[in-house]
Amino acid sequence: MSGILIDPGKCIACRACEVACEREHGRSFITVFEFETSAVPLNCRHCERAPCVEACPTGALFRDGDGAVLVDVKKCIGCNMCVLACPFGIPEIAGKIMVKCDLCPDRRAEGKLPLCVQTCPTGALTYEEPSEFSMSRRKAYAERLALRRAENAPGL
Incomplete structure (x- = not known):
């Protein structure tokens, strides 16, 4: 990828x-x-084994066809699990949803x-x-x- x-x-x-x-x-x-x-x-490093994707309890984080880690804002509940899981501290919560590089x-x-x-x-x-x-x-x-x-x- x-x-x-x-x-x-x-x-x-x-x-x-x-x-x-x-x-x-x-x-x-x-x-x-x-x-x-x-x-x-x-x-965002769009990690191959992305800890943020694994930590997301709602499945709001997913990969597109090219392998980029994206956010489905309709599923994101702003729980901060992705923020805690990311080894680089990249995800941010803006309002009540996670935002990051796409x-x-x-x-x-x-x-x-x-x-x-x-x-x-x-x-x-x-x-x-x-x-x-x-x-x-x-x-x-x-x-x-x-x-x-x-x-x-x-x-x-």
């Missing part, structure tokens, strides 16, 4: 993702946390990226399979090692 993957090393804390999400949904479902040495954007289903249906991903100027957010992300990270690391090795090689 594809999802929004985050490379904190590329995040410059511009908050363009937050603004894009708010523009698309009327509120932001991604938050950029700033620390002394870095910034980390955080949103991976922009209308945009995905049109073959577009979630707006936060499309808007990110540095590529800190990508929409891809975790295995693809892992392979690209390994390749980038190998390229850095090869460059370092070439720089340290004795001259001819």
